[in-house]
Amino acid sequence: MQTTNLAIRKRIVTLFLFFILGFLGLMGRMFWVQIVRGAELSEKALENRMRDVPVKAKRGVVYDRNGRELAISVSADSVYANPAEVRKSGRAEEIAHTLAQILGLEEENVYQRITKVSGFEWIKRQVDFKTSAQLKKLDLPGIGLVEESRRFYPKKSLACHVLGISSIDNIGLEGVDRQYNDIIGGIPGRIVIEHDAVGREIPEATHRYIPPTDGASVVLTIDETIQYIVERELDRVWEARKPKGAIAVVMDPRTGEVLAMANRPCFDPNDYKQYPEVNRRNLAIWYAYEPGSTMKIVTAAAGLEEGVVRPNSRFFCPGSIKVGKETISCSQGRAHGAQTFVEVVEHSCNVGFVSLGLELGLDKYYQYLNAFGFGQKTGIDLPGEAKGILVPRTRAKQIDLATMAMGQANAVTPIQLLTAVSTVANDGVMMKPHLLKEVLDADGKVVKRVEPEPVRQVISKATARELALILEGVVQNGTGQNAYIEGYRVAGKTGTAQKISPSGGYLPNEYVASFVGFAPANNPRLACIVVIDAPQGYPYYGGTVAAPVFREIMRDSLRYLEVPLQGVPKVEKGETKETVSVPDVVNLTLDDALTIIKRQGLEVQVEGSGDLIWSQAPRAYSKVKKGTKVIVYLSEVNQQAGEEEVTVPDLQGKSMREVARILAKIGLHMEPQGYGLAAKQNPAPGAVVKSGSVVVVEFGPAP
Missing domain, CATH: 1.20.5 (Single alpha-helices involved in coiled-coils or other helix-helix interfaces)
Incomplete structure (x- = not known):
């Protein structure tokens, strides 16, 4: 027991x-x-019975510098499905058929989406208002609509390469929309709805709306009017010369603000998928090309800054120059003979620039290449900027130096070259190019302002101003005469370069024609570059293809900005359109002067005898009616340099560079006093003096 x-x-x-x-x-x-695991499992339980409908934030508005809308966000409904509710209704096939007809989709594809084992499925994003209203009226079970915003570009293709594009998910993909996506994009919101175990919406249950935070708006440096002018001129050259590409950029050299940037081919960002992807490339910051003679500006700047050359330095061009075993020729083998450095630039003489480059040496030349920003990004606030291509310093030889000095061997981007030339226009100070001007909050108040950013002093103020006067001569007397703008002093340089072949060497019949410059030359307000890739037909030179585009862009832009005219009086009210500007013929031969004056529709009266003109009336750049008689005064004695006596020409209103050129040509010396344009001179115009005499010229501000 x-x-x-x-x-x-x-x-x-x-x-x-x-x-x-x-x-x-x-x-x-x-x-x-x-x-x-309490918190984790509670969260999972909440997720199982909650359905999230995303609500995208509206992207901020993109304005031009004057407050005009370039990109906005507009509302559009998107169609979604709750597959559990669709299956529960037992009408899945009927719903799929109806949706497919209304939305223009394949019925089988719609059926698979609305019966998929998931809590949420998009059917079609951003439908039009009529379609949205029709679906709301039908009230199909398990089918809902949510308001989204989409990007809209009211000016269509205008500034498309600057603005870029946005995806259907409201994310910036290219251009400013991508660069400043964090600012413009905002923070998305959501609608949260509670459902039971079989996917039915629970009445009186949790319904939360988490509103999105709309993006901030931005103000760009772009000026819509100047942008329109640029695109108008690119369209004209695109139609006339049918090139492979065309690029133009306008910048304020004092601040680095980009006022216009355009490329051809282009696209409409509202419907960008209908265009080839290549159309969306921003060639202004991406296209690397051999610049040709426009790069001679950098060589000239280096030579002047280092004291290797002066404006009156003498060169002799026999038509070609040997560098090692290679022979480099001037364009078309032309021999320019004896010339000053000013004339070397005006004639774009390869021999002169090769000689200057070799005298500078590799180390100095690379120093200035780097200082001017070549081989590195400018830092412009756009995605996809290229660095360009420089011959590595360690591999560079004398022949490379020779070809670089005249604009070959290295590849640059248009924005790099424009930034470098703007440095010359801005007294030698390089400014960082930029597009963002201001950021605005929801109330339109400025929350951030982008200030101009100096990068470095590349050349001295004196060198920059001296070079500007020399470049003005290119437009007045040299290869850039097609860029001349009546009433404005224009400085610039032409460029014509053979295109590099993908297999090596150069293509025999394809060229890049370009022009880069600024105006007014003595107080620059605008700098502009025009690059035309492979224009069809002849002539294909920068001076004949790109310079006229530059001229039209700059002329209309300067007038739009109300930049005062220089050297010509303002047109008075009632003045007929048959008025013309009197050309400057002082120091020209009589034959040349007759041709130029008659081309303007003016008559000529000759006074005196001799070969060269020492004065004229009316003065150069005066506004007169067609048919007006221009009196030209010839020297009574031989004016060729080296003769015993010469006649002093009328120098009033001319730049220091022009005065130096005119006096040097007839064997006289200049003693300058002050800066600006010639106001007084001693001896007076028409005086006969011995060759080698000194002429005292007083310079002052432009009237």
Whole structure:
């Protein structure tokens, strides 16, 4: 009996121990679920019964510098499905058929989406208002609409390469929309709806709307009017010369603000998928090309800054120059003969620039290449900027230096070259190019303003101004005469470069024609570059293809900005359109002067005898009616340099560079006083003096 009781006690104790262990196990499990993983499992449970409908934020507006809208966001409904509700309705096939007809989709594809095992499926994004209203009226089970915003570009293709594009998910993909996506894009919101285990919406349950935070708006440096002028002129050259590409950029050299940037081919960002992807490339910051003679501006700047050359330094061009085993020729093998450095630039003489480059040496030349920003990004606030290509310094030889000095061997981007030339226009100070001007909050208040950013002093102020006068001569007397703008002093340089072949060497019949410059030359307000890739037909030179585009862009832009005219009086009210500007013929031969004056529709009266003109009336740049008689005065004695006596020409109103050129040509020396344009001179115009005499010229501000 005692043994039986002991056995029973053992069984009870064992059972009790198992009960205790089981209870502890349950308690441990409860602790694990409720305490350790409580928050995690609660979140999962919430996710299982909650349905999120995303609500995209509206992107901020993109304005031009004058507050005109370039890119905005507009509302559009998007169609979505709750597959559990669709399946529960038992009308999946009917719903799929209806949606496919209304939305223009494949029925099978729609059916798969609305019956998919998921909590949320997009059917079609951003439908039009008529379609949205029709679906709302039908009220199909499990089918809903949510308001989204989409990007809209009211000016269509205008500034498309600057503005870029945005995806259907409201994310910037290219251009400013991508560069400043964090600012413009905003923060998305969502609608949260609670459902039961079989996917039914629970009445009176949790319905939360988390509103999106709309993006901030931005003001660009772009001026819509100047942008329109640029694109108008690119369209004209695109139609007339059918090139492979065309690029133009306008910048304020004093601040680095980009006022216009355009390329051809272009696209409409509202419907960008209908265009080839290549159309979206921003060639102004991406296209690397051999610049040709426009790069001679950098060579000239280096030579002047280092004191290797002066404006009156003498060169002799026999038509070609040997560098090692190679022979480099001037354009068409033309021999320019004896010339000053000013004339070397005006004639774009390869021999002169090769000689200057070799005298500078590799180390100095690379120093200025780097200082002017070549081989590195400018830092402009756009995605996809290229660095260009420089011959590595370690591999560079004398022949490389020779070709670099005249604009070959290295590849640059248009924005790099324009930034470099703007440095010359801005008294030698390089400014960082930029597009963002201001950031605005929801109330339109400025929360951030981008200030002009100086990069470095590349050349001295004196060198920059001296070079500007020399470049003005290119437009007045040299290869850039097609860039001349009546009433404005224009400085610039032409460029014509053979295109590099993908297989090496150069393509025989494809060229890049370009022009880069600034105006007014004595107080630059605008700098502009025009690059035309592979224009069809002849002539294909920068001076004949790109310079006229530059002229039209700059002329209309300067007038739009109300930059005062220089050298010509303002047109009075009532003045007929048959008025013309009197050309400057001082120091020209009589034959040349007659041709130029008659081309303007003016008559000529010749006074005196001799070969060169020392004065004229009316003065150069005066506004007169067609048919007006221009009196030209010839020297009574031989005016060629080296003769015993010469006649002093009329120098009034001319730049220091022009005066130096005119006097040097007839064997006289200049003693300048002051800066600006010639106001007084001694001896007076018409005086006969001995060759080698000094003419004192007082210069002052432009009237």
